[in-house]
Amino acid sequence: MSASMYDEAVHTLRTNDQGGYTVPTAGLYPYQWNWDSAFAALGFARFDKDRAWREVETLFEAQWPDGMVPHIVFRVDEPTYFPGPTVWQANLGPLPSSGITQPPVAGSIVRHLAPTSEDRAQALLPHIDAWHRWFHAARDPEGFGVIAITHPWESGRDNLPNWDRPGDAIDTSGVGEYQRRDTAMVDPDQRPKKADYDRYLALIQVGVERNWDRDAVAAETPFFVADVGTTAILLRAERDLLAMAEEFGGIDPQPIRERIARMEVGFERLWNPDIRAYCSLDLRTGELAETASSASFLAWYAGIDAHHEELLGELKRYTDATNFAVPSFDPHHTLFNSVRYWRGPVWAMMNWMIAQGLADVGQHDWYERIRSDTLALIEKSGFAEYFDPGDGGACGGDTFTWTAAIWLAWSET
Ligand code: DGY
Numbered sequence: 001m002s003a004s005m006y007d008e009a010v011h012t013l014r015t016n017d018q019g020g021y022t023v024p025t026a027g028l029y030p031y032q033w034n035w036d037s038a039f040a041a042l043g044f045a046r047f048d049k050d051r052a053w054r055e056v057e058t059l060f061e062a063q064w065p066d067g068m069v070p071h072i073v074f075r076v077d078e079p080t081y082f083p084g085p086t087v088w089q090a091n092l093g094p095l096p097s098s099g100i101t102q103p104p105v106a107g108s109i110v111r112h113l114a115p116t117s118e119d120r121a122q123a124l125l126p127h128i129d130a131w132h133r134w135f136h137a138a139r140d141p142e143g144f145g146v147i148a149i150t151h152p153w154e155s156g157r158d159n160l161p162n163w164d165r166p167g168d169a170i171d172t173s174g175v176g177e178y179q180r181r182d183t184a185m186v187d188p189d190q191r192p193k194k195a196d197y198d199r200y201l202a203l204i205q206v207g208v209e210r211n212w213d214r215d216a217v218a219a220e221t222p223f224f225v226a227d228v229g230t231t232a233i234l235l236r237a238e239r240d241l242l243a244m245a246e247e248f249g250g251i252d253p254q255p256i257r258e259r260i261a262r263m264e265v266g267f268e269r270l271w272n273p274d275i276r277a278y279c280s281l282d283l284r285t286g287e288l289a290e291t292a293s294s295a296s297f298l299a300w301y302a303g304i305d306a307h308h309e310e311l312l313g314e315l316k317r318y319t320d321a322t323n324f325a326v327p328s329f330d331p332h333h334t335l336f337n338s339v340r341y342w343r344g345p346v347w348a349m350m351n352w353m354i355a356q357g358l359a360d361v362g363q364h365d366w367y368e369r370i371r372s373d374t375l376a377l378i379e380k381s382g383f384a385e386y387f388d389p390g391d392g393g394a395c396g397g398d399t400f401t402w403t404a405a406i407w408l409a410w411s412e413t
Pocket of ligand 1: 071082153158182
């Protein structure tokens with residue numbers, strides 16, 4: 001690991017730091033994003049523990065009274081981003097924000113930080129607990145043990161092909177004209193298409209029309225899909241929350257145990273025996289996705305090891321077809337695209353989570369393969385938002401916070 005890469009990674013985080021919160025990258029994403037912030041904290045932890053804590057604390061400053069932590073916090077008005085706060089009209093929290101959430105990585109990152117400040121961890125526990133309870137109430141109202149998303153952005157994996165078919169149910173006729181900003185900053189071939197954006201905006205309208213009432217959205221939105229990624233990340237975060245509750249006290253561990261037990265059972269609903277992988281499940285139609293994605297390999301991260309060999313086989317099928325692990329979508333599928341955002345490219349923070357899970361079940365060769373591929377991608381192409389799994393080229397935005405953070409987290413081992 002070269003010293004200059006370390007310096008550049010630190011510089012990337014410092015440059016994106018707005019004073020208490022970090023933008024994913026200036027221009028393209030000029031606000032505080034939820035899971036980006038969690039990974040930013042992981043990166044700051046390498047060289048500035050206080051700043052790492054601050055990142056998570058500022059994220060929770062935006063928590064809604066019902067427990068939701070929004071996916072974007074709009075502390076300032078930035079004309080370079082669309083759709084901004086006036087489109088979302090989500091005024092239910094203490095700070096201007098979007099009306100949806102994002103994968104709850106933060107609880108697991110707080111456990112990572114906890115040895116450096118028990119007091120700061122303890123202060124955050126009730127807030128993390130409230131957010132997790134919100135997921136179960138708002139995104140699993142029937143108690144299936146799997147967590148739904150109400151918007152592709154809620155998964156963080158925006159234009160994953162798995163959302164195409166459930167998205168057919170979204171009526172985009174009322175969306176009207178709008179001007180995207182992202183395609184002025186990034187090659188449009190690397191971003192979602194207009195048809196995807198029409199759906200994203202139509203789903204914002206669904207929320208606005210219901211004043212972001214969580215129960216009305218869950219009951220009435222046309223897009224309600226149990227996401228294997230969000231479910232796995234929440235299950236992992238619940239286990240981390242339980243460990244902290246048992247160690248530090250302050251919140252009741254018993255309801256957390258019950259939630260974990262329900263999710264362990266529920267997770268099996270996502271097993272697709274035809275393709276031998278965990279998949280997302282359209283809760284409106286009851287249809288399992290016909291294709292896995294990189295999030296399927298988060299089962300180990302979630303502490304689920306029920307179909308170990310079959311899932312490893314699917315991972316091998318993915319990685320045998322590409323030069324760099326782990327493509328975000330099945331590289332054998334006709335919808336695979338090596339540069340278009342979540343339809344194929346490699347994402348460093350997904351690799352970090354997938355590899356953690358593999359290490360947990362003793363798959364150290366796999367851990368090392370994914371770690372070294374990730375570091376090789378970054379050495380080759382810099383702190384890009386995501387990477388082409390074929391030639392390793394940089395895609396999306398540059399000087400990206402979570403890519404620098406994963407470099408910092410991984411280059412210390
Ligand atoms: C975007 O604007 O592309 C984001 O992914 C939304 O969260």
